[in-house]
Amino acid sequence: MKGNYMSHRHTAFLLAGSLWLAAACLAQGTLQVKQSAEPNLTEEQQKEFLLNAKVVGSKQSSKGITHPSDLTLSEGELTHLASFNTVDEHKEEMHFDDGHTELNFVDSYHYNIAAYELAKLVGMSDVIPVYVERQWNGKKGFSVLVHTQEVG
Numbered sequence: 001m002k003g004n005y006m007s008h009r010h011t012a013f014l015l016a017g018s019l020w021l022a023a024a025c026l027a028q029g030t031l032q033v034k035q036s037a038e039p040n041l042t043e044e045q046q047k048e049f050l051l052n053a054k055v056v057g058s059k060q061s062s063k064g065i066t067h068p069s070d071l072t073l074s075e076g077e078l079t080h081l082a083s084f085n086t087v088d089e090h091k092e093e094m095h096f097d098d099g100h101t102e103l104n105f106v107d108s109y110h111y112n113i114a115a116y117e118l119a120k121l122v123g124m125s126d127v128i129p130v131y132v133e134r135q136w137n138g139k140k141g142f143s144v145l146v147h148t149q150e151v152g
Contacts, residue, residue: 043125043130046130046145047130047132049073049075049078049080049145050073050082050130050132050134050143050144050145051132051134051143052075053073053074053075053078053080054073054074054075055071055072055073055136056072056073056074056079057071057072058070058071058072058084061083064085066085066087066107068083068084068085069083069084069085069136070082070083070084070146071083071084071136071143073143080145081145081146082143082144082145082146083143083144083146084134084136084141084142084143085109085112085141085142086109086139086140086141087107087108087109087141088107088108088109088110088141089105089106089107089108090105090106090108091104091105091106092104092105093105109133109140109141109142110133110142112131112142112144113131113132113133113142115128115131116128116129116130116131129144129145130144130145131143131144132144
């Protein structure tokens with residue numbers, strides 16, 4: 001039971017610390033993150049594009065430990081690259097290479113979506129990209145624009 005409490009406490013601490021750090025960086029003017037991969041699209045347009053654009057190309061990413069897919073999305077004249085990740089891992093115990101163990105380990109694409117929604121609630125949606133839940137190839141995951149240039 002203590003491990004479960006520590007895991008939740010650890011997660012809450014990391015989330016609070018991350019938000020505090022982002023706010024502090026913004027206040028100092030040192031964080032230069034754009035809200036979106038395409039500045040000409042509003043947040044709502046990005047959501048609609050990520051949810052509804054047709055996947056016209058895909059490949060397994062060579063980056064990351066959760067093995068996301070790099071998707072080429074297209075809708076009408078607009079084509080962009082996006083990342084799609086389906087990780088949703090739940091384990092009673094997770095043993096890490098550095099020797100520590102975490103009880104009730106969870107790594108889920110839902111956290112990316114939740115972070116985006118939380119950032120919107122606290123007025124910081126300009127420091128995190130738009131994440132949406134999407135289904136592709138029979139799997140649910142998050143989709144996010146990852147490229148600032150139109151594919152062409």
